[in-house]
Amino acid sequence: MSDTGGRDHNEDAFFTGRVDGHHVFAVADGLGGHARGEVASRMAVEILAEVAGEDLPKTEPPRVLERAFERANAAIYAYNRENGLNAGTTLSAAIVAESGRCWIGTVGDSRTHIIAPSSVWHTHDQSYVQGLVASGAITPAEAMGHPGKNILIQALGLASRVQVDLDERDLAGGVLLLSSDGLHDYVPASTIQEIVLAGDPEAACRRLIDASRDAASTDNTTVIVARV
Template identity: 45%
Template structure:
């Protein structure tokens, strides 16, 4: 499998994204963390999340599903702990979407927040946002079409 990763800041002042794209043991691991703008240290939160994800996957032995769950829990814990320990990081947060694939292309996807995963060749949205807009869709207040233009 060949892959590459790139992150563009777009029109924003700084880039609060961090990513992981590498083979770890017999798995391919991909992740994007998007630090929350308007919060302190979003770029630090996203880096911490990706570093913890990678380190946990390197150490953890188990199924890809268990591995990804444990890695996300560890990433969340470390972002939280550092937001409590350092005054300049108070309230920092990040979204995270991650995927672990085996050498046959079988995999597991997980997300936290509104970062999404798509299976490009099928144009299928494989994750569900954890956001206010998604809650409005889920409760029938707005349609999925209306959600695309919702602030």
């Protein structure tokens, strides 16, 4: 599900699909204040789906993700140069095998989570505030209200090269959640965990969007919940 939140229009984009025996999921968040963020986010998820369709299963998932992110970055960067713009986007993408093995790529601060009754794991935000959390300067709770929480250190389309963070995890009975920061910048991890584990994916999506609204989120919010 995707919700405009407090904005006039929605700059988020998402993809869910099944490609050659793998499930592929992605959430992209066009950067607010940058011209045509909605174009950048749409390009990112479309290129991801295209590369996955071309390369799976003959190429290992981590390389598929790297290639997709690199191609998306190059395409958005070229679009900006041709049009005199500075469109940018985050992208968090997951390729999941039937076994539950999960390969994840991240640029920016959209997140992929693996949620279980005893734990919540999520990708590392490429952001200024995440750096403060990692150094111990602030707590995760303080990060949610920090005035610099929207400052990214990486995004697709703003430079000729981009650093992609790659993770490999096992779902092991956990639930997969991908979200733009309209959710996790406003709703505590404990609340997200409770909602995701309480019901089926469709109900969880609705409740997560409602929780974002109740928390006075002023951003677009997109969520994908998957039990694989």
